[in-house]
Amino acid sequence: MHRTIVAALALVALSACQPxxxxxxxxxxxQVRLAAVPGGPAGAYFTLEGGAKDDRLVRIDSAVVNKIELHExxxxxxxxxxxxxxxxxxxxxKTVEFAPGGxxxxxxxxxxxxxxxxxxPMLFTFASGTRIEVEAKSVAAGDDMGGMRH
Incomplete structure (x- = not known):
């Protein structure tokens, strides 16, 4: 009995180590890089990490932005x-990067x-129906974006 419990605990511990x-x-x-010129468009950059199944990002909305378009x-x-x-x-x-120049x-x-x-505030909507709310950090046009490619 004792060995069974120890074996079960070992399996639980090993599974916890798996990503x-x-x-x-x-x-x-x-992150949102604000426009250099007042009233101009800003750029948003972020990283998407895929879940257990393939999906597609289909739109982003924000209560403080009139319109958001995805570009490459x-x-x-x-x-x-x-x-x-x-x-x-x-x-x-998989990881999908949205970064300056891409x-x-x-x-x-x-x-x-x-x-x-x-x-x-930004609301990301995926084809699967998943909706994810995030709060993007805003930075001035020319400020460092904390390690992102420029």
């Missing part, structure tokens, strides 16, 4: 341009009360 994948996608390190940066004739994207695949167990969200009509250091 656990979240059932749903996660949103991490959300692409080279076009030697010039970096942006194009809108309607959804972003988030494969199970995929990002453009925030149009940001409430003028949002200044550097103000939290920006």
């Amino acid at each position: 656990q994948r979240a059932d749903k996608p996660l949103v991490k390190d959300a 940066s692409v080279m076009n004739g030697g010039v970096m341009t942006m194009r809108p994207i309607t959804q972003v695949p988030v494969p199970a167990g 995929s990002h969200a453009m925030l149009f009509g940001v409430d003028p009360r949002i200044t550097a250091g103000t939290g920006v």
